[in-house]
Amino acid sequence: MNKLLKLSIVVLLGAAVIAWYDPSLLTGNTNPFVKYHHVFAKLTFLNPVLEFFGIHHGKRPSSSSSTQKTADTPPEPVTESSKAANEPTRVFTKEELAKYKGEEEGGKIYIAILGKVFDVTRGKDYYGPGGGYAFFSGIDGSRAFVTGTFTAEGLIDDIEGLEKSDYVGLRDWADFYMKDYTYIGKVEGKFYDINGNPTKYYYxxxxxxxxxxxxxxxxxxFKEKFPMCNVDYKPEEGTRVWCSNASGGVKRDWVGFPRSLYSAEGSKNVRCACAQESDLDDPLLKPYPNCPLDAVTCQIVPPK
Ligand code: HEM
Structure with missing residues (x-):
């Protein structure tokens, strides 16, 4: 599917969701995508739709292959992918960076993430004046990349107290900019001092x-070892869980047996997992009552 068609479908879907959320958001003079982007950003249930159309979502899918440098090794790059890049020496003050929003300085647009400044001028449709992501221009709004809070309070370089998944999301965004745009310098702030040296906060x-x-x-x-089961519910048949060689989105050459999987011993947090024969004695697994131990399908709730 070509990109324009994909984008049109996503925009139409988005408009439908906004209309459902609050039709008044579609009226008014401001571009509703810009003004109410946070509405989209919080609608995380749209993520699979975006993924289906090959478009990223707010928290970019992370590649488990991405690796980081340790805090004790030379500090500059966030990831391996950025290690190879030539380290730019330019250091911006916040005031200087703020000039690069596409209206001054020859229309150049710069954004910063984790203190690193990128030239995103070629993405001016997103980051330029009137663009859907213009609020990222001329600042380090790292936190908003994962919180979706695109207000002055949210667009900040303080990333303390985020969820683990958010730090992974930030890492992936930083990798994205390193790969897709040009790394041109650093901005004075939480991560770098005015000389471009990493701060304590950076480490x-x-x-x-x-x-x-x-x-x-x-x-x-863990998810590869114990993939999710397929689940089926019909009022007349009750709830059934079963394993297949692709359940839980994990393609594999084994099917496995459905078991209750507890997140820790004694925990109440449980889900259905498919387990291979060799893992069946794992203490976190419990068989379903009234289901043969070698069954691939288990009826876990009887029909009404
Ligand atoms: C935390 C939430 C989000 C953040 C931080 C975010 C950020 C971004 C950024 C920075 C870009 C430009 C990427 C580039 O330079 O190529 C972008 C593109 C885009 N975003 Fe988001 N986004 C978020 C959520 C969403 C949601 C929820 C939707 C849809 C409902 C959405 C739809 C899009 C679309 C359609 C594009 C253009 C993709 C393309 O043409 O390749 N975003 N987003």
Missing amino acids: QAQKWIKAASKYKEEEDI
């Missing part, structure tokens, strides 16, 4: 990102 942020990436990696491995 702390690296630790947050590194810990979150490790957690995500382990979580991904």
